[in-house]
Amino acid sequence: MQHIAFIGLGNMGAPMARNLVAAGFHVSVFDLAPAAVTALVDAGATAAASASSAVQNADAVITMLPANQHVQQLYLDQGGILDRAKTGALLIDCSTISAEVARQVAQAAGERGFAMLDAPVSGGTAGAAAGTLTFIVGGPEAALQRARPLLEKMGKNIFHAGEAGAGQVAKICNNMLLGILMAGTAEALNLGVAHGLDPKVLSDIMAKSSGRNWTLEVYNPWPGVMETAPASRNYSGGFGTALMLKDLGLAQQSALAVNAPTPLGGLVRQLYQMHAQAGYGTQDFSSIVQLLRPGQDG
Ligand code: NAD
Numbered sequence: 001m002q003h004i005a006f007i008g009l010g011n012m013g014a015p016m017a018r019n020l021v022a023a024g025f026h027v028s029v030f031d032l033a034p035a036a037v038t039a040l041v042d043a044g045a046t047a048a049a050s051a052s053s054a055v056q057n058a059d060a061v062i063t064m065l066p067a068n069q070h071v072q073q074l075y076l077d078q079g080g081i082l083d084r085a086k087t088g089a090l091l092i093d094c095s096t097i098s099a100e101v102a103r104q105v106a107q108a109a110g111e112r113g114f115a116m117l118d119a120p121v122s123g124g125t126a127g128a129a130a131g132t133l134t135f136i137v138g139g140p141e142a143a144l145q146r147a148r149p150l151l152e153k154m155g156k157n158i159f160h161a162g163e164a165g166a167g168q169v170a171k172i173c174n175n176m177l178l179g180i181l182m183a184g185t186a187e188a189l190n191l192g193v194a195h196g197l198d199p200k201v202l203s204d205i206m207a208k209s210s211g212r213n214w215t216l217e218v219y220n221p222w223p224g225v226m227e228t229a230p231a232s233r234n235y236s237g238g239f240g241t242a243l244m245l246k247d248l249g250l251a252q253q254s255a256l257a258v259n260a261p262t263p264l265g266g267l268v269r270q271l272y273q274m275h276a277q278a279g280y281g282t283q284d285f286s287s288i289v290q291l292l293r294p295g296q297d298g
Contacts, residue, residue, distance in 0.1 A: 002026055004150065005058035007051050007074065007081075008095070009036035011237055012121065013064030015128040016094070016154045018043050020062075023153040030054040052084035060090040060150060067246055068101045075105045082112050090146050091116040094135075096175065096243075098250050099165035106139060106164035115143035118164060120171035121155065124219065125238055126228070132156040136174070138167030169254065176251035176265040178214070179244055179285070183268050185215045186289035189222050200225045221286035230284035238284035245272040245281075 002025060006017040009031040021027050021044040029040045030048045041047045048054030051074055055061045061081055065071050071093055075081045085091065091114050093105065102118040109116035117139035127133045133155035137144050144160055151158050161170040188211065192202040199222040207216040220226040223234075230238035248269035255262040275291045290296070 003028070003058050003060075005030075005048070005051075005054040005061045005085075006040075006045070006064070007031070007054055007061070008064035008066075008070075009033070009040055010064065010066075011125050011239070012094075012128045014040060015125065016062070016064060016121075016133070017045060018129075019131045019154050020150065021045050025150075025153075028054040028058060051081065052079055055081050055085045055089070057086060058089055059086070060092065060147070061085055062150070063091075063093045063095060065093075065095040066243065067095070068097045071095055071097050071105060072101060076108055082109060082114065085114065087113065089114060090143060092119050092147055092150070093117070094119050094121055096120045096171055096247055096250070097168060099138075099168040099172075099254060102138065102168045103165040115140060115146070116164070117143050117147055118167040119147070119151065120167055122171065122174055123155070126218070128154070135159065136161055136167045136170045138162055138169075139164050168250075172247060172251045172254055175244070175247040176262065176268075179248050179268045179272065180264050181213045182215045182219075182221060182244075182286060183271055183288055185211075185213065186221045186286070186292060190289060190292040193222075215286070219286055221289040229286065231286050231289070235280075235283035235287040235290075238286070240282055241272060241276050241285050241287060242281040244285035245269070245276050248272055 004020055004025045005028045007030050017027055017029055017040055027045040028048045029037055029045045030051045031037050037047050091109050106116040117137055119135050119137045121133040121135055123133040131154055134157040135151045135155045137160050161167045189199050193199050203216055203220055203225050220229050221231050223231045251265045275288050280287050
């Protein structure tokens, strides 16, 4: 498997595709944003004029798109991936979407003779750049075995969650928890700072105490505390508030589908809804801390 088509070169897709190029694969790339394609061509990829021309000779297709509708359109529309991909190509969707749509697209792919995996990721843009992502995979074991040589070039941990859609269920559970942890960390930091504490000192204390969590360790939401975190570059790049809001909505939909109580997930979705409406949709999701301290930038 040498020729890969990679579609969707945003905050996550670009560094993932770059790692495949660096590993020696022939990577055909497409994104609606021409600048994203140019940046990958500079890194050694081949530009395609459309998604369908990117996939036509590829042994495997990887997509990294924002949400349900983008995945449905790209795979299922007339002239889309299922119409144009090479016979026997392996299809891997790494976007975070609903389990229902993942199953719908996988079923349509299966009817056309393609093996397909839902393989959403965790690890953020830093993990994508470093090639240390966690892949959370749903779909047939045999397809996962074929995918491993590719996934291993982009990630460090590969989990098989179950059949088609199971990767998305696990990913949504994770991101609901992440949203809760980020909002809780922001709230605790804001409380401490309101009492005059230094946010860096408070972060160091909690990171070594029982409140320890990923947001404190690698993604601190308070500006200036962690040089590498989006908070220290005006919340640019990273994982957009609108994408977190999408994931929290997916969590609520999947909770309704099985009557599972998710009170904190529901509350944090509301917080992210208000935050997006306040104009933070394109900024990193750690900017939720600004909801608690309006008017105090940076
Ligand atoms: P992004 O918005 O930065 O990038 C999405 C890219 O897809 C854009 O460049 C856009 O132009 C492109 N695109 C949209 N429709 C297209 C189409 N029809 N054809 C070609 N290109 C198209 O998003 P991202 O942050 O890279 O996230 C992508 C997915 O990964 C989302 O589902 C997100 O929830 C998930 N995710 C993101 C992160 C993160 O930290 N950013 C982490 C884990 C998972």
